[in-house]
Amino acid sequence: MKEGVCSHIEAVTDIREPARHECEECVKTGSSWVHLRTCQTCGTTLCCDSSPNRHASKHARRTEHPVIASAERGERWLYCYPDDAITEY
Ligand SMILES: [Zn+2]
Ligand SMILES: [Zn+2]
Ligand SMILES: [Zn+2]
Secondary structure, rough: OOOOOOHHOOOOOOOOOOOOOOOOHHHHOOOOOOOEEEEEOOOOOEOOOOOOHHHHHHHHHHOOOOOEEOOOOOOEEEOOOOOEEEEEE
16 A cells, blocks of 8 residues: 555555445345445445445444445545545555
């Protein structure tokens, strides 16, 4: 990863890809989402802050897993919640 972003993003060496292209939590409740993000600590794919349930940021707060990657095709970026830092890869 690029240097000078934050230690959490620097610690990501292999990008975790979404196992399935759906929010794991929204699927359970039949909810919908806008965009998908994949947690880089545990690999869970959840929905973004534009989605009604904002599962990815809830997951980050609850688990303290800091970094997500966009799970959208064609998007290649990482975001760190605690540092509010974003970087492309
Ligand atoms: Zn960070
Ligand atoms: Zn969701
Ligand atoms: Zn996680």
